[in-house]
Amino acid sequence: MSCVKEECEDVSVMEASGLKTEDEEMDRGTILREDLKEEFKLEVEPVEKERVAQKSEQTAQHERSSGDSSQQEGDLGIHTGESFSCSQCGKSFTSERALKRHMDIHDGTRPHQCSECEWSFEHFTDLEQHEKTHTGENPFVCSECGKGFSDSKKFDIHMTEHAWKKPFTCTQCGKVFSTTCYLKIHMRIHTGERPFSCAQCGKSFLTSAQFKIHKMIHTGEKPFTCSECGKGFLMSGHLKTHMMIHTGEKPFTCTQCGKGFACSTELEVHQRIHTGERPFVCCQCRKTFRVKRNFKAHMKIHTGQKPFSCSECGKSYLRSRDLKTHIRIHTGEKPFTCSECGKGFYMSRLLKNHMMIHTGEKPFSCSECGKSFCKSIDVKRHMMTHTGEKAFTCSECGKGFIAPSHLKAHMKIHTGEKPFTCAHCGRSFFTSSHYKIHMMSHTGEKPFTCSECGKGFCTSNDVKRHMKIHTGEKDFTCSQCGKTYKRKKAFEDHMLDHTL
Numbered sequence: 192m193s194c195v196k197e198e199c200e201d202v203s204v205m206e207a208s209g210l211k212t213e214d215e216e217m218d219r220g221t222i223l224r225e226d227l228k229e230e231f232k233l234e235v236e237p238v239e240k241e242r243v244a245q246k247s248e249q250t251a252q253h254e255r256s257s258g259d260s261s262q263q264e265g266d267l268g269i270h271t272g273e274s275f276s277c278s279q280c281g282k283s284f285t286s287e288r289a290l291k292r293h294m295d296i297h298d299g300t301r302p303h304q305c306s307e308c309e310w311s312f313e314h315f316t317d318l319e320q321h322e323k324t325h326t327g328e329n330p331f332v333c334s335e336c337g338k339g340f341s342d343s344k345k346f347d348i349h350m351t352e353h354a355w356k357k358p359f360t361c362t363q364c365g366k367v368f369s370t371t372c373y374l375k376i377h378m379r380i381h382t383g384e385r386p387f388s389c390a391q392c393g394k395s396f397l398t399s400a401q402f403k404i405h406k407m408i409h410t411g412e413k414p415f416t417c418s419e420c421g422k423g424f425l426m427s428g429h430l431k432t433h434m435m436i437h438t439g440e441k442p443f444t445c446t447q448c449g450k451g452f453a454c455s456t457e458l459e460v461h462q463r464i465h466t467g468e469r470p471f472v473c474c475q476c477r478k479t480f481r482v483k484r485n486f487k488a489h490m491k492i493h494t495g496q497k498p499f500s501c502s503e504c505g506k507s508y509l510r511s512r513d514l515k516t517h518i519r520i521h522t523g524e525k526p527f528t529c530s531e532c533g534k535g536f537y538m539s540r541l542l543k544n545h546m547m548i549h550t551g552e553k554p555f556s557c558s559e560c561g562k563s564f565c566k567s568i569d570v571k572r573h574m575m576t577h578t579g580e581k582a583f584t585c586s587e588c589g590k591g592f593i594a595p596s597h598l599k600a601h602m603k604i605h606t607g608e609k610p611f612t613c614a615h616c617g618r619s620f621f622t623s624s625h626y627k628i629h630m631m632s633h634t635g636e637k638p639f640t641c642s643e644c645g646k647g648f649c650t651s652n653d654v655k656r657h658m659k660i661h662t663g664e665k666d667f668t669c670s671q672c673g674k675t676y677k678r679k680k681a682f683e684d685h686m687l688d689h690t691l
Contacts, residue, residue, distance in 0.1 A: 310337035 213242035245349065246288045274283045275290040276289045285291040295449045301598040301671045307325045313456035314687045323339050332339050340346040348370065359374040360367045363381040368374040376398055379385065379616040387402035391409050396402040399499060404425055407413065413423025415430040419437040432454050441451030443458040447465040452458040460482055463469065469479035470485035475493045480486040488509050491497065497507035499514040503521045516538055516555035519525070525535030527542040536542040544565055547553065553563035555570040559577045572593045575581065581591025583598040587605045592598040603609065605607045611626035615633045620626040620644040628649050631637065637647030639654040656678065659665070665675035667682035671689045676682040 305337075312337070 196339055198481045211677035275287050277290060277294065279294070305325075307322070322416070323341075328339075328341060330339075331341070333346070333349060338349065340349060359365070359369070359371050361374060361377055361381070363378075366377065368377060379397045383403060385397055387393040387399055389402070389409075391407060394405065394407060396455055401670055402679055407425050409575075413425055415424040415427050416429060417424075417433055417437075417675060418424070419434070422433065424433065441453055443452040444450070445452075445456050445458060445465070447462070450461065452461065463481045469481050469485050471480040473479070473486065473489060473493075475490075478489065480489065491509045497509055499508045499511050500506070500582075501508075501517055501521075503518075506517060508517065519537035525537050527536040527539050528534070529542060529545055529549075531535075531546070534545065536545065545577055547565040553565055555564045555567050556562070557564075557573055557577075559574070562573060564573065575593040581593055583592040583595050584590070585592075585598060585601055585605075588602065592601060603621040609621055611620040612618070613620075613626065613633075615628060615630075618629065620629060631649045639648045639651050640646070641648070641654055641657055643658070646657065648657060659677045665677050667676040667679055668674070669676075669682070669685060669689075671686075674685060676685065
């Protein structure tokens, strides 16, 4: 069932983010057309039929007149030698209107240009549709926007959008639509009507086409397959976005930092980093979010809802991706591998942190002593050594700790729990890290080596302590007599002499 939930999440990913890609727009249009066919059988009402017929006549007249004027304009350019040149790229055109269309490419309004003519489009899918007008596949061309259609009926319906500027208005929110069929579907949002219910999971939908797509989750059907890697998708828009991974295409670029994105949705979310916009606000704690998906996941913290459970150990998670990551602990899968040393990790974040060992990068510095760290959490914990703060306290003995993981490990002393047992000698340990170090005594592994003398050690702390022999460094100084020590234990023993 968790797999079904996870797939449901994938289908509604754009709804979760509160945005749509241009491919999603295409799929959404396909869904609406399917619903028009199935629910209303494309029965345009008599008044609409009359309007369509009138508009068709008007369109024919308009095309004839615009064709004449265009011809005259074009002839004028040819006979007089007049041409209109683009100031950006120098390309020349025989009419000012054609030049204006071309300029949309440079300002980013319509970045997708037809290679055959001057038309350009905002969405790549519209360009694909238009290009078929040159091959003869879509012989019906809209003179207003350049879109092509394979049959006259679709063309006539499309022309109503230009003719009456979407004459059917929702009385609830004022949104306008080109046909009553679209309006009827939209009205279900306000009435709450969701007439199509899934018998398997109970989820309901506004339209039959959305319901059809959802049913594929249960059947496992994924009709759109990537020719490069074989991955399947429920919707063609998802496949088109995925294909950009293989082609490397990132047509949407951030004007602030130049970063490229495969779809407009990702760019819109990214731009909020620069604008500081965080439109999703938690009404419980007032925390804000850039992405709706993260906001929805956060809300589950307040409700206590953790719908994704591990079948192995029963541990629950807010998000399906967190469960996926957790499952790797049981399977041993480590898909993220270090290119320098070959070490594997089950999370990309752990690999990123590990890579800093090789690069020597330590971007987080202590403002008190200047010591640097790979992770921000490490510098926060280190700061507690200066402030003396120990925020996590044992309820049994009152001992304080700077990290919750340290407290959790400590509590096992009181409970006697030693969950990590050595298969070789039967010895048990409180923590996995102690167990791992112990296992090296059986394998003989010593991954940390002294750069001065070549001696090997099981842990990085051991090699750090050893290095002080070569450097002569003594970190622990007695405030009473000034005596210095290399090791904390020896320093603490010395301090007891002053208290006696």
